[in-house]
Amino acid sequence: MADKYTVWQNATVVAVRPVADGVQRIEFAPETHVPVKPGEHIDIEVTLGDRTDTRSYSIVDGSESGDRFALSVYRSPVSRGGAAHMHALQPGDQVRLTQPLQDFPLRVGAESYALVAGGVGITAMLGMARVLRALGADYTMHYVGSTRSRMAYLDELAAEHGDRLVPHITDEHGRMQVADLLASVPRHAELYMCGPIRLMQEVRRLWDRDDRDPTALRFETFGNSGWYESQPFVVEVPQYGAEVEVREDESMLEALERAGVDMMYDCRRGECGLCEVRILKLDGKVDHRDVFYSERQKEPNTKMCCCVSRVATEGARVVIEAS
Ligand code: FES
Incomplete structure (x- = not known):
């Protein structure tokens, strides 16, 4: 079932740089300039051997005019192949991608917010945190990672959000207990999350168990993390x-x-x-x-x-x- 409302366009890669172990930041100059909103992603064509496919990535940030935006892509051991293509991109390369697409909107006006990002799921949350800060909203950003060197943008986030950023770094603090995290989230808060399936499933399970408002739990996943390694x-x-x-x-x-x-x-x-x-x-x-x-x-x-x-x-x- 094709989506007739998705607009594809050409874009040029203008910069690439690593931002954490295994995570590459890739900046694009798209043909059509559309300012990016929090929670948006793009679909991009990737080459996998002899065929072309599409992958979805959250937009990390973009310029006000919409003439630039950036993705950050983790190349995981269970990657379905698209990440290898993305990591090979170099300045000057031409790509086909969509205009920004929105499936994960931030609802403005809640009393309080909790943002929960696991690993490269942070890419979907950076823009939300920035907007909430600019609005003077009550928010806490939980950022879960195995080790500091694998957590993209950690220093920038700490400088920008101060105490509102709560890092959970496994090799420094031990494994995070999702129940403790949720216990710190006020009952009237809205929770936005993006990360590995295990983390999101546990948050959902405890959210249901605590009989919290299901409409106040919002999440995005790109379906590339599983419980087992991918096998044919x-x-x-x-x-x-x-x-x-x-x-x-x-x-x-x-x-x-x-x-x-x-x-x-x-x-x-x-x-x-x-x-x-x-x-x-x-x-x-x-x-x-x-x-x-x-x-x-x-x-x-x-x-x-x-x-x-x-x-x-x-x-x-x-x-x-x-x-
Ligand atoms: S197409 Fe939406 S869950 Fe598979």
Whole structure:
């Protein structure tokens, strides 16, 4: 299902530099100048071997006129291949990308805010924190990382936000307890988060357990972090007579499209549930990487969001019914 409202354009890479271990900041000069708002992202074409695909990245910051903006991309061990392409970009390179897209808007006017960023999820939060500071809002920004050297923009954030920034650095303070973090968040606060699936799932679980307002919990994910390393597996769709191998650097949705199966989708990030497939038979276990289903819905392994979730066992086979 293509999005007819997405506007693609050309852009030129104007600067690149590392901002943390494994994290590259890449600045672009887009053809069309649109000022960036907090929570926005772009989709960008990436080359994966002999094919072109798209990836989504949060916009870290942009100029007032919209003639420049920056992304920061982490190249993780479980990257689906797009990060390698992004890290190879150099000044002068031409790319195809969308104008800024908004799926994670900041609602202005709440009594209090908690921002929770894990790892490179900070890229979705920098702009929000800056706006909240400019508005004089009551906010706290929790930034979770394994080690200081892997936490992009940490020093800049500390200088900008002072005590409102609360770093949780595992190798300095031990593993953060999500329950303690949530206990510090006032009940009337809105919480915005972006980070690894484990962190977000735990925040969601405790948010529900504490019977907090579900509309006050907002999150964004790009579906590239899982519980297990990505492995190749086989998917079979009897209703289409199709069988295809899902490579480790592609999603099940991408593999099904490659096999000519007409699939429904929207976000391609594990958020909307539109790409749901029913699992008829599974040899192996599912690595649920979406934030659409609750834990209870995930547990029986009877359905999965095929844009991000995978079969965790190498060479395993899953038989599905596509909607
Ligand atoms: S397309 Fe939205 S969850 Fe897969």
